[in-house]
């Protein structure tokens with residue numbers, strides 16, 4: 001099998017950074033065509049910066065990074081410095097990026113890439129709010145049928161919400177964009193909180209990153225050290241969930257995950273439940289399935305894969 005060709009759409013975020021590192025460490029399975037930054041965990045200038053810092057950490061300043069939308073389609077931007085720190089990448093001391101940001105807008109890059117490459121050959125991997133993807137789909141509806149698939153981190157069913165009692169952060173920040181994507185007809189695979197809250201960085205798992213003895217291992221350990229404080233305090237869990245790397249891990253080892261093809265609708269009407277992913281897990285409606293909603297992960301297998309791959313960088 002040739003590697004899967006992907007565009008990573010991202011709002012780094014420590015866990016985004018780890019997802020990017022895993023992709024760049026896995027050239028047999030993944031070819032990164034470009035990285036598109038979006039406003040989310042922190043404002044756009046910082047996510048575009050953090051994406052480049054991550055590429056340079058991986059020794060890949062050749063990866064093209066594009067800046068995209070700086071705010072959600074209709075709502076004011078909500079950020080998450082309370083989780084990720086002021087820069088979005090708090091924890092390790094990493095140098096400012098030297099590689100340049102591409103001049104093209106991320107949405108133009110997404111549209112042009114999908115139009116240029118063969119139909120069904122490019123997979124979109126959104127790790128943040130879906131603003132860039134929805135904007136591309138709205139501007140160029142012809143590209144939707146050209147997408148091989150969308151593998152995204154977002155939403156929740158059994159875990160319900162993290163930014164509000166009802167909604168997961170990525171979907172909550174731009175629910176209108178999420179609605180466009182989920183109604184697009186593209187083949188969608190979802191890594192919700194139901195999965196990512198099972199992929200916890202325990203002390204032993206973080207020690208394994210640190211024990212790699214490399215700048216990447218050290219940086220990843222320091223990133224998770226930083227943002228696990230938030231989850232330990234909030235959930236009393238044994239470590240931080242590593243949300244976004246579930247997306248890139250699925251591209252490499254889909255058998256680590258299990259889920260159901262179900263209907264998923266996005267709440268865009270009620271402020272109380274804004275951005276809720278209403279997943280018909282139990283099949284109680286006749287609404288057509290539109291997404292494979294993951295429910296479980298082999299966490300030990302996931303961390304073994306992640307540690308093995310990060311060791312290569």
Ligand SMILES: [Ca+2]
Pocket residue numbers: 010011012013015016041127128244
């Ligand atoms: Ca993210």
